Amino acid sequence: MIATILVPPVMEIGGGAIGRIGAVLSRLGVTRPLVVTDPFMRDSGHAERLLAPLRAAGFTADMFAETVPDPTTDVIAAGVERLLAGGYDGLVALGGGSPIDTAKAMAVLAANGGRMRDYKVPNPIARTGVPVIAIPTTAGTGSEVTRFTVITDTETDEKMLIAGPMLVPAAAIIDYELTLTCPPRLTADTGIDALTHAIEAYVSVKASPYTDAMAIAAIRQIAPHIRRACADPGDRTAREAMMLGATLAGMAFSNASVALVHGMSRPIGAFFHVPHGLSNAMLLPAVTAWSLPGAPGRYADCARAMGVAGPEQDDAAAGLALVMALRQLNADLSVPSPRHYGIDPARWDGLLETMAAQALASGSPGNNPLVPDVAAMVALYRQAWNGD
Structure with missing residues (x-):
């Protein structure tokens, strides 16, 4: 049996690894990242603590904080509009599985067009989108290293599985210190x-x-x-x-x-x-x-x-x-x-x-x-x- 193995090309693992975000973005050639996160990360200041040093280092960074638990096609559509309108060349997903899944889906839809349901399993994904850098703040989904995203179709309430090599993040920063405040x-x-x-x-x-x-x-x-x-x-x-x-x-x-x-x-x-x-x-x-x-x-x-x-x-x-x-x-x-x-x-x-x-x-x-x-x-x- 021959197994095809897909993992992120870049992985930074360990306490304090989030400090490597600037170096990771530079390695990937990203200069204008959009941070994809949720309202809690925005309102608690966690997202700004990521953005501030990026801006200080010369990156033109902004935030999309509209992600929801069980990401929906409506949220993905709003995120794609923001991604394309802002001319961002990379996505930094900060949070649990929902922001990471959202960023993956945004990259796919922005690059390929159509609707998310067009790409649910077993439908293929033709083109790779902008690089996704995944930074999990929970220890569970594993989305930071996977070739999957799960998106709920707002019209049908179907939770769609979408899969393909294009969904593997370009980089993952795995810092357990980000989980210390998880309830x-x-x-x-x-x-x-x-x-x-x-x-x-x-x-x-x-x-x-x-x-x-x-x-x-x-x-x-x-x-x-x-x-x-x-x-x-x-x-x-x-x-x-x-x-x-x-x-x-x-x-x-x-x-x-x-x-x-x-x-x-x-x-x-x-x-x-x-x-x-x-x-x-x-x-x-x-x-x-x-x-x-x-x-x-x-x-x-x-x-x-x-x-x-x-x-x-x-x-x-x-x-x-x-x-x-x-x-x-x-x-x-x-x-x-x-x-x-x-x-x-x-x-x-x-x-x-x-x-x-x-x-x-x-x-x-x-x-x-x-x-x-x-x-x-x-x-x-x-x-x-x-x-x-």
Whole structure:
């Protein structure tokens, strides 16, 4: 098997790495960057702390701070208008997965024209846009190193997966110190998102020795540190491990793809505006339990990497230990079920078939060790409703 591996050509990793932004922009030939961020980053002053030294260093920099959770086609259209009108030659995405996904989509649409739905999987992207420099402020999405973006179509409420080599950022600055102020809920949701990336990359039918190494390394970083990072936001050792684990998991799933959890998770986010990492967490134990027979050895490896199963346990016992550990992690981090999150039960039931059909159409379930049909996914949604 030949694996095609795509990662950002430039990566700056470590505490204080954000100080390298000027050198990274110069290396890429960017002189007029547009910082893409969200209102919190703007209003809290975090974005200005990035802009001020850039301006002092001679860069003509400006800010687009209209990004929203679960980026929408409306926001992308506004961002593209700003990008083209200002003549910017690079995008600096500062924030969680939403600003990074927004910047990626802006670059694609500005370079290729049309509408975002024209580029949803499996449609190709012809041209590369302006360079995107990704600076994550959460440890979870891995978007800073991936070939994916996820955009919600405002007209249809479909959460569209868009993929291609053109979406891999030109550079990533991975500075764990930017996560020290993340609150516990955000830390938990993004951390479980990263763990899900690692597990799904490892069990994906598109896995390779390269992605296996990244995925197992990510699990070993995340599992012992996620509770610590949530309990003590200032735990620098835990924060650094979570940031490294999220990036490793991002490189793993970008090159091996995600699977059933992500396929089923995206429609929950689109229809009910549940944060992506949280909707993953709602589904992860149930989907893992259902998928175990498809790859018992692979799931057992994940359990051993998490430290919840020993080498003396057979694969079946280790797989069950993994499911129990995921359930316990959700309990420890107060992950609500869809019901306890406050989703209207009648609307949930009414959308199950639609969500399952959209999940299947995204292609992600096809990477799962066991490939479900719509009926199987409807049953899993029902199982997740009250909590696994």
